[in-house]
Amino acid sequence: MKTIKSYRKELDDGKVTSEELFQEARKKILENKEINAYVTVLEEKEEQEGNSILKGIPYGLKDNFSTKGILTTASSNILKDYVPVYDATVYKKLKASGAVLLGKTTMDELAMGGTGTTGHTGVVRNPLDPSRLIGGSSAGSCASVVAGITPFAIGSDTGDSVRKPASYGGVVGFKPTYGRISRYGLFAFASSMDHVAYFTNTTEDAAILTDILKGPDKMDMTTLEDDGKKYTETLENDVTGRKLFYFKDVTNPSYYQDKKDPILTETLTKFHETIEKIKTLGIEVEEVDFDKNLLTAIYPAYMTISCAEATSNNANLTGIQFGPRGEGDTPDEIMMDARTKGFSELIKRRFILGSYILQKENQEKLFLNAGRVRRLIVDKMTELFQTYDGLIMPASGGIAPHFEDASDALSDAYLILENHMAIGNFGGFPSITIPSGIVHQMPVAINITGRVLEDDVVLNIAHQIEKKLNFQKIKEEARCEK
Amino acid sequence: MRKVVIGLEVHCEVMTHSKNFSASPNEYTMTPNIHVSPVDLGLPGILPVANKEAVRKALKTAMALHCENPDEVIFDRKNYFYPDLPKGYQITQVTKPCGVRGYLDFYVEDKVKRVEIHQLHLEEDTASLEHYNNFSLIDYNRSGIPLMEIVTEPCIESSDEAVAFLETLRSVFLYLEVSEAASDKGQMRCDVNISLKEEGETKLGTKVEMKNINSFSNVHDAIEYEIKRQNEVLDHGEKVVQETRRFDDTTGKTFSMREKVDAIDYKYFVEPNIPPVKITKEFLEEIRQEIPPLAFSRMNKYMEEYGLSRYDATILVKEKKISDYFEEVIKNGASYKSASSWVISLVLASLNKLEISLEEFFLTPKMLADVINLVDNNKLSMDHGKKIIYQAIKEKRNPIEIIEENHLEKIEDQNVILNYAQEAIEENPEQVRQYVEEGKDYIANFFVGKVMQKSRRQADPKIALEMIKQELEKRKNR
Structure with a gap:
């Protein structure tokens, strides 16, 4: 497991050059071809502008960040030849930090989906077990870090698109507070919930990236003022007396007795073992009885809001300004043809849903009600955050599924366990997924979600837990047991 | 219907x-x-x-x-x-x-x-x-x-x-x-x-x-x-x-x-x-402070307070800059009606003729008001006033300067005017005869013209007429 710091040391000690790292990473992509982590791999290292701890270190960038002169497809046919004319703020900042862009990573089409199987260049596989998926939508970015191609990779997280795959791949996935990092140049999926997020091998690396990427941007009105903090400096703060909570019942193995799902049982058992270890850090962990109706409503509310916003956000993809031009005699026919050919069925389904949700006669019942549910959940969380520093939950009720098991079907039992991380997007709360153990030779993870603006606290707690849980060991187990 | x-x-x-x-x-x-x-x-x-x-x-x-x-x-x-x-x-x-x-x-x-x-x-x-x-x-x-x-x-x-x-x-x-x-x-x-x-x-x-x-x-x-x-x-x-x-x-x-x-x-x-x-x-208050009186309220003010006709008021408020100019002329002491008629007949006409905007216009409201005041106070003839304004615009000079330089202020001194009148009478015996003997009163105007000529149009025509009549009547009684 190589961290940003270990790359830095090797570079500084002259053991390796940036060019060698770049070529080595390119080679690893070829070696891991079946993983399909990248849509585009750069042929040549870009000119480096800046200097920072990231200088000379290669990274992957999700293919929904605008990169001037570099193909950016969002893994969709409608953008398969789209070469942007401007740089996303995140990309600019990384360039200015001296980090080396290796390529653009595969994703679920237009960031919609959680499986990593819907991109126009094919499925992304889990490097730990290629018969399993890695999750999505930031699938390729996750796989890049899991496969050791790059020590970090940038993704985006609208529901849990970084934090869920991180769990399936046994890496860290962090999404800072909404507005902490500029979204300018990130292809919008659901603007009110879209976050820049990233995969790293350690929490410390996540803090390093946040320090570099955060800050106000005049191109994004939703960015926050600079908080003047360096999150890397508070990772070792004492966490004694910190309080966390988890949702009662849904984390209890016996709650799912009739399911007879050994992986679920084991995952939840592991979760409680982890909680016990965390308590030894002096962190108090309590269970909270959160309104089950609200928890059950997370997924439908999320789908309602995200489909509605996505329909509008992707209305620019008409083949008029850019993209494959459709055929037809009228503007309407031309646009309709481009969109019919350019989107997969899954995407069209979401757009139709979104359009339906926004229709005048449905807005109140669907769109506005979903917004109210969102508000209720956020209010309840904010209330709990008066007592607790964070919510701790299993990032998933299981391990990375096999491809044949992956489906979009809703399961009542998993409705909450598999979708609660959208709470972080509803409220813009900082949220991190870190590996916590091994189940059936695959990693499982915990997720910690904290108060808005308190990215430092979340990173501090996660870092301390990470040390306690011994990541290195978890990862070695995951790999050597293969 | x-x-x-x-x-x-x-x-x-x-x-x-x-x-x-x-x-x-x-x-x-x-x-x-x-x-x-x-x-x-x-x-x-x-x-x-x-x-x-x-x-x-x-x-x-x-x-x-x-x-x-x-x-x-x-x-x-x-x-x-x-x-x-x-x-x-x-x-x-x-x-x-x-x-x-x-x-x-x-x-x-x-x-x-x-x-x-x-x-x-x-x-x-x-x-x-x-x-x-x-x-x-x-x-x-x-x-x-x-x-x-x-x-x-x-x-x-x-x-x-x-x-x-x-x-x-x-x-x-x-x-x-x-x-x-x-x-x-x-x-x-x-x-x-x-x-x-x-x-x-x-x-x-x-x-x-x-x-x-x-x-x-x-x-x-x-x-x-x-x-x-x-x-x-x-x-x-x-x-x-x-x-x-x-x-x-x-x-x-x-x-x-x-x-x-x-x-x-x-x-x-x-x-x-x-x-x-x-x-x-x-x-909101900050924004409110920036809102000037608008055309409609200015128009009402011009009609109700200044006693202008609706027609004139409409012309004056058509452009804010003209309206502002007009109000500045008033602030500099000109009467409402005079300011209105001078701005409309002189300023607007000049702008049109010269095809320039008010920003490029040389004559300031103060300059115009000074001339209007001289005319209104009988210190300057209307005739001269207009000519001076045109000259000032053309030469880009202060009209007061022109007036002083050319001694164009109105002559109201009766003795001075009387001298001109007497000269005129001496020089035109035939016209005197017509007035005195044939009773052609209108001949007096002929002499006013002469006095104006002699005074380089500075003499107050009213006083000139008075003086001429007085002198001619004397001859009748001789």
Whole structure:
């Protein structure tokens, strides 16, 4: 497991050059071809502008960040030849930090989906077990870090698109507070919930990236003022007396007795073992009885809001300004043809849903009600955050599924366990997924979600837990047991 | 006689440095696609950044139209597909427009008309399309330019009222300096909704919408045509179809564009990328301070307080700068009526003749007022006054300087004038004879002319006449 710091040391000690790292990473992509982590791999290292701890270190960038002169497809046919004319703020900042862009990573089409199987260049596989998926939508970015191609990779997280795959791949996935990092140049999926997020091998690396990427941007009105903090400096703060909570019942193995799902049982058992270890850090962990109706409503509310916003956000993809031009005699026919050919069925389904949700006669019942549910959940969380520093939950009720098991079907039992991380997007709360153990030779993870603006606290707690849980060991187990 | 019911939707480009949601310049140009950024093209990943100046000007205009302002600024998305709309949605205001429930008063002939304003909101303009035989071109210069839309209640009753309203509204824009509002640059455009209803009927008739009419005279002609057309339809016992019609200014007729079966569902929702900004009382007060008295109130003041005619008042308030100039002349001591007649007959005429704007005009209100005061106080003849003003404008010199240099101040000294009169009488015995012996009184004027000539037109003609009569009468009695 190589961290940003270990790359830095090797570079500084002259053991390796940036060019060698770049070529080595390119080679690893070829070696891991079946993983399909990248849509585009750069042929040549870009000119480096800046200097920072990231200088000379290669990274992957999700293919929904605008990169001037570099193909950016969002893994969709409608953008398969789209070469942007401007740089996303995140990309600019990384360039200015001296980090080396290796390529653009595969994703679920237009960031919609959680499986990593819907991109126009094919499925992304889990490097730990290629018969399993890695999750999505930031699938390729996750796989890049899991496969050791790059020590970090940038993704985006609208529901849990970084934090869920991180769990399936046994890496860290962090999404800072909404507005902490500029979204300018990130292809919008659901603007009110879209976050820049990233995969790293350690929490410390996540803090390093946040320090570099955060800050106000005049191109994004939703960015926050600079908080003047360096999150890397508070990772070792004492966490004694910190309080966390988890949702009662849904984390209890016996709650799912009739399911007879050994992986679920084991995952939840592991979760409680982890909680016990965390308590030894002096962190108090309590269970909270959160309104089950609200928890059950997370997924439908999320789908309602995200489909509605996505329909509008992707209305620019008409083949008029850019993209494959459709055929037809009228503007309407031309646009309709481009969109019919350019989107997969899954995407069209979401757009139709979104359009339906926004229709005048449905807005109140669907769109506005979903917004109210969102508000209720956020209010309840904010209330709990008066007592607790964070919510701790299993990032998933299981391990990375096999491809044949992956489906979009809703399961009542998993409705909450598999979708609660959208709470972080509803409220813009900082949220991190870190590996916590091994189940059936695959990693499982915990997720910690904290108060808005308190990215430092979340990173501090996660870092301390990470040390306690011994990541290195978890990862070695995951790999050597293969 | 059926009653005409008209509602207007006026679009006006707001004057700002940059576009409504991007940093591209907001400037008029004939060269296509030069004021364009990724934001204006709606490229993937772009975000809108609201233009404070545009919001400020929209709030100011709303205030000047007596609208209620909202407690916060938020924007909404209006979703529809059209090739001139790159994002597939237009950012506009539905939830909380910059102004609601206002009104605008203005004169139609000599009667005051009040048009209720339903709302004023800020939005972005679309790109412009140029259609050719088998293709169209898109110019994105206009894409994202801030646009105010002002929607009236259906309370306008004639084409004259509609045009008077539009002219007044334009004057509000110009007085506030929120827009150039030049129709020829497409900066002010108008949608007209018109229906007819039977006398005594309370329910509105079926309305027809005419979109994007770009000059006031076209608005007038389109309304007149529609009134005629709809009356004919109804006279034949047929029904007016709810539809959108296009006005063709070459034929002066309107043509059906599309029937409106159902209003399009624009699926409005709040723009998530622009956080709501609270509007403080202080901010609104600051804006209020910047609103000058507008044409309508100035006009009333000129008529009621200054005793000017409606005709003159109308001319004076037509442009804020002229009106300001006029008021400055008054502040410098000129009487209302004199200031009015000198500004209208002299200043405006000169500006027209020289084809310059007031900024380029040399004569300051103070200079004009000084000359007016000399004339009004009989220190300078009207004749000289005007000549000096023209000379001052031409030579770019202070008129007082010219007066002093040429000793043009009026001669009122009776002894001096008497001398001239006596000289004239001595030199013209034949005319004296006619006056004295033939009783031709009008000959006195001949001598006034002589005195004026001798005094280089400085003598006060009244005193001159007095002196001449006095001298001639003496001779009668001899």
